[in-house]
Amino acid sequence: MHLLAIGGSDAGISAALRARELDPTVEVTVVVADAYPNFSICGIPYYLSGDVHPWQALAHRTIADLEATGMRLRLDTLATGIDVAGRRLTVRDAAGSESRIAYDELIVGTGAAASRAGIAGLDRLGPADGVHVLHSMGDAFALERDLDRRRPRTAVIVGAGYVGLEMAEALTARGIQVTQLQRGQEVLSTLDAELGALVHDELARHGVEVVTRTRVDAIERDGAALTVTGDRDGQPFSRTADLVLAVVGVRPNTALLEQAGAVLGAGGAVVVDEAMRTGLPHVHAAGDGVVTHHRLLGVTYLPLGTTAHKQGRVAGENAIGGDARFAGSLGTQVVKVFDLVAARTGLREHEAIAAGHSPATVAATVDDHKAYYPGAKPIELRITGDDDGALLGAQLVGAYGTETAKRVDTFATAIHAGMSIEQLSELDLSYTPPLGSPWDAVQVAAQAWSRCRPDRSGHPG
Ligand SMILES: Cc1cc2nc3c(=O)[nH]c(=O)nc-3n(C[C@H](O)[C@H](O)[C@H](O)COP(=O)(O)OP(=O)(O)OC[C@H]3O[C@@H](n4cnc5c(N)ncnc54)[C@H](O)[C@@H]3O)c2cc1C
Secondary structure, X not given: OEEEEEOOOHHHHHHHHHHHHHOOOOEEEEEOOOOOOOEOHHHHHHHHHOOOXXXXXXXXXXXXXXXXXXXXXXOOOEEEEEEOOOOEEEEEOOOOOEEEEEOOEEEEOOOEEEOOOOOEOOOOOOHHHOEEOOOOHHHHHXXXXXXXXXXXXXXXXXXXXXXXXXXXXXXXXXXXXXXXXXXXXXXXXXXXXXXXXXXXXXXXXXXXEEEOOEXXXXXXXXXXXXXXXXXXXXXXXXXXXXXXXXXXXXXXXXXXXXXXOOOEOHHHOEOOOOOOEOOOOOEEEOXXXXXXXXOOOEEEOOOOHHHHHHHHHHXXXXXXXXXXXXXXXXXXXXXXXXXXXXXXXXXXXXXXXXXXXXXEEEEEEEEOOOOOOOOOOEEEEEEEEOOOOEEEEEEEEEEOOOOHHHHHHHHHHHHHOOOEHHHHHHOOOOOOOOOOOOOOHHHHHHHXXXXXXXXXXXXXX
């Protein structure tokens, strides 16, 4: 049995590792477009900030570690075509020569590419001009070289999602004056605007200029100066800087599977079932290139590293005859922005309404641990629950060190298990004064929700 995986990031490597773990007799080959298999691209901002070095430290596993599991790596090799009927993959190596690799089962983990969001100039201008996107180790090296070579003093970051925010911190750490442009009303639009405003304040506190409600239409270069232009509240907007970083999301990398006849679905990603089957015989797929099965929303597109790892593991197991299922995402995510941590899981109120619920969202501010023990800090929590008391979602913002990330995981666990908000309040959670309270912050917030929830007539109870 020859299992062939395309893609050397979270999905492709997870699949290959799982297959080798379950059956060491399976021959596994991984085809990777670049030379950086199993690198933590999530860590790129911390390499660029200088917190992590050298860059090799970002490898989850070294090439030697991977090969020690028995998998074969074909690096700097681009997959260019899938012959589904003949079960052969066409590849092109770094020297440009083409060859075919026969397989019994194929797993496609080609992930996503940085979106250009229709911004004029972003396709024409590149790292040599001081204009960057950020999705791969290659992008990180290009940005690092530019920072070293030109020593820019000012930067515009287009986008204030989690990668944009992490990069605002990274570039600020390198002494660069950052202007962050965000199309929406508030930064980190995955959270309610009231919580996004706290992140906005944190950026401002560290010297980042944040400009919201600003749509960027174009980037132009005039000598060394780069100018982004667009619209702010219906008025022309422009800003000039030494460097521009556009981090406006990703688009799924679907070309190979599309050409092979796969169907596209949510977010333009390849449709797969929970077993990671594409519908093409002997072809599984996982990661940022495929749709996401969401436990509360059904099929959507929610690309995250955590999800890519799980989907890859399922694909690896099933490709060698297993019967695993991806249990579904809740979109659980967390980001550190300077000294603040912002997290969410499940649904926000407008998402819950769109999904047919009758939700209420209640905010609470709760100390991370007993106030009498030094260093207690407030966590802002918002819980969204259904009119029958089911827990649907939670959002949290707290200082770094307040265990905000692990507290969102408590909510995620409860939602995954289908618990009510009442049941969340009954959980046996740990307590010692320096780290918590007899009722943990998540339980205090749950009780606040229960006190304030509207009764079934829609009036506050
Ligand atoms: C800066 C940054 C920070 C992030 N932080 C987080 C975080 O904190 N938490 C989180 O959950 N997620 C985070 N993410 C998202 C996470 O990294 C992605 O969801 C995850 O990497 C997706 O993995 P993947 O394997 O599906 O695809 P990708 O990482 O996109 O990798 C695709 C792989 O396929 C290869 N490939 C593509 N086309 C071909 C081809 N034709 N032939 C051969 N090989 C090919 C590529 O070389 C690469 O190895 C972050 C992303 C970025 C960019």
